Amino acid sequence: MKIGADNLYAEMQSMALKANQTIRPEISVESTQAVNPSTNQFGDLLSRAINNVNDLGHSAKEITNRFELGDTNVSLADVMIAKEKSSLAFEATVQVRNKVLEAYEKIMQMPV
Incomplete structure (x- = not known):
């Protein structure tokens, strides 16, 4: 990512x-x-990061499809690496989301 x-x-x-x-x-x-x-604002940075995760997912899917269709330029290692990059990026995004929600909940519980 x-x-x-x-x-x-x-x-x-x-x-x-x-x-x-x-x-x-x-x-x-x-x-x-x-x-x-x-x-850059935080929203722009977050949007670009999410778009990057989405692009990695689409890229992994495309490489997988090319491998399944018999493209000789794509090896099994390429497919596995692309899928792992996509998976790690998605997991990192989920963890960031969880931390943001946790921080939001803590802020909402603060006395005014």
């Missing part, structure tokens, strides 16, 4: 610069955007 380490690193840089702004206010927002040009 391609979550995007570059995006996470860029967001960490952005948070570090924002933290430095409270200590050193001479760092401007423009310099923050120059260091971190990605302005």
Whole structure:
């Protein structure tokens, strides 16, 4: 699953610069955007991750179909690797969903 380490690193840089702004206010927002040009929102990142999981599933299905139809360019190892990647990506997505729901439930139980 391609979550995007570059995006996470860029967001960490952005948070570090924002933290430095409270200590050193001479760092401007423009310099923050120059260091971190990605302005992805969490929803966009999550949407791309889910689309990537979906693409892996479709890819595994296509490779499996090609193997079953006798395509000599596809080996059994390719099929197994594609299916395992798809399975791992789906399981990771389910775990992220579970953690998000758990966090939401904890927030909802907090006294106001």
